[in-house]
Amino acid sequence: MIGTAMTGAATTGTAPTAGRLLVPLYVHPAVDPAAWQAVAAAGPGAVRAVVLNVANGPGPAPDPAFVQAAKELTAAGIELLGYVDTDYGTRPHAEVVADLLTHRQWYGTTGVYFDQAASHPAAVPHYRRLAVAARAAGCHTVVLGHGNHPEPEYAEPELSDLLVTFEGSLSRYEDLVLPLWTGHHPAERFCHLVYEVPAGRAEAAGTLLASRRAGAGCLVPGGGENPWDTLPYGLAPAVPPAATGTPATPSPPNPTDPECSL
Numbered sequence: 001m002i003g004t005a006m007t008g009a010a011t012t013g014t015a016p017t018a019g020r021l022l023v024p025l026y027v028h029p030a031v032d033p034a035a036w037q038a039v040a041a042a043g044p045g046a047v048r049a050v051v052l053n054v055a056n057g058p059g060p061a062p063d064p065a066f067v068q069a070a071k072e073l074t075a076a077g078i079e080l081l082g083y084v085d086t087d088y089g090t091r092p093h094a095e096v097v098a099d100l101l102t103h104r105q106w107y108g109t110t111g112v113y114f115d116q117a118a119s120h121p122a123a124v125p126h127y128r129r130l131a132v133a134a135r136a137a138g139c140h141t142v143v144l145g146h147g148n149h150p151e152p153e154y155a156e157p158e159l160s161d162l163l164v165t166f167e168g169s170l171s172r173y174e175d176l177v178l179p180l181w182t183g184h185h186p187a188e189r190f191c192h193l194v195y196e197v198p199a200g201r202a203e204a205a206g207t208l209l210a211s212r213r214a215g216a217g218c219l220v221p222g223g224g225e226n227p228w229d230t231l232p233y234g235l236a237p238a239v240p241p242a243a244t245g246t247p248a249t250p251s252p253p254n255p256t257d258p259e260c261s262l
Contacts, residue, residue, distance in 0.1 A: 020048035022143075022162070022191050022216045027229040029069040036069045038237050040076040046234065048216050049141065051113045053083035058102040070107040081143055082109035089118035089126050097133045104137060111141030111161075119150035124159070131159050143191070152181040155189060162216060166192040169223070170205055178212060188215035195220050195227030202233040 021042075029036045039047060050073055054066050070080055082103025084096055096114070103109040112134045117127065131142045144150070144160045147167040155163060166176055173194045182190065192214040197205045202219055209217045222230035231237060 020216050021046055021218055021232050021234065022048050022051070022164075022193070023218055023232055024051040024053065024193065024228040025231075026053060026226055028065060030065040032229075033069075034237050035231055036072070038231055038235050040072045040078065042235050044077040044079075047078050049079040049081050049111060049143075051083050052080050052103065052107055052109055053113075054107075056085055057083060057099045058106055062106040066107060070109075074108055079111050079141060080107060080109040081111040081113040081141065082107065083113050083115060085116055086114050086118070086127075086130070088116050089123035093126070093129060093133075096130055097137075100134055100139070101137055104139075110139060111143065112139045113143045113145055115145040117144040117146045117150070117154075119146050119148060119154070121151045121153055124151070124153045127154065128156075128159050147193075149179050149182070152179075152184075155181075155185050161189070162191050163189060164191045164193060166194070166214075168194065169196040170194055170198075170201065170219075171196070173205070173208070176212065182213065186215070187213040190214045191216040191218075193218050196223040197221055197233065199233075206233070 023039055025035060025039060027035055039050060052066065052070060054063050059066075073080055082100060084099045084103070085091065086096055100112050103112070114127070114130060127144065134142050141161045142159070143162040143164065144154060145164045145167070146154070147164060149165045150163065154160060165182070166173060173192065190213060192209055192212065194205060194209065194217065197219045199221060202221075205219050209219065218228075219233045220227055220230045221233070222228065
């Protein structure tokens with residue numbers, strides 16, 4: 001879980017990430033359009049999905065820059081997951097579903113990222129109801145952002161398509177121990193999000209991620225309150241228009257400076 005303003009500039013890495021990328025790109029499209037263009041250019045072969053988080057959810061009104069970025073990613077064949085905070089199972093069902101539906105209406109998301117997901121067994125019925133509502137609303141992919149390994153029940157196919165079972169720094173990731181139950185599911189069911197990865201260790205970190213049976217993941221060099229304002233390793237930045245001899249179009253200001261979390 002992250003809390004930060006989406007104002008940073010994206011950077012790039014050169015080492016590949018094992019598996020396909022799940023990208024939480026928390027920099028405003030008007031602040032760093034090249035970063036969003038780089039993700040779109042990578043295509044669905046490299047990017048499994050992008051988490052769309054305008055303001056810890058869909059925000060109070062459609063953001064034109066995000067609307068355009070969402071259209072470009074969708075045109076590139078990349079799935080968009082609408083970010084919805086569940087507050088570890090304490091946020092009311094109706095509020096969570098309302099955010100999900102707003103993402104669908106404003107940005108055309110076809111999946112949902114239920115962040116701050118509870119990990120204890122008592123909350124399983126709550127998340128099962130949310131998954132039913134998400135699929136009834138047209139979401140093809142339901143992701144639970146636990147950030148750690150939950151109880152095995154959360155891996156039921158009707159409850160989730162993807163579990164984020166790690167989110168943290170590389171130093172913590174190196175000490176991760178996988179529960180035995182994860183071996184009963186294919187690697188494609190798990191995602192690991194790792195930040196504070198130095199460029200010189202990115203390749204080794206990608207190898208480690210693959211060895212831990214994470215079919216999706218994201219390795220970034222960033223740290224601090226918002227490590228996700230940087231491009232993942234494995235994606236090259238888009239060439240800015242000025243580099244090609246075409247005058248660059250000034251980016252519009254970000255009027256809301258929204259807060260984001262993952």
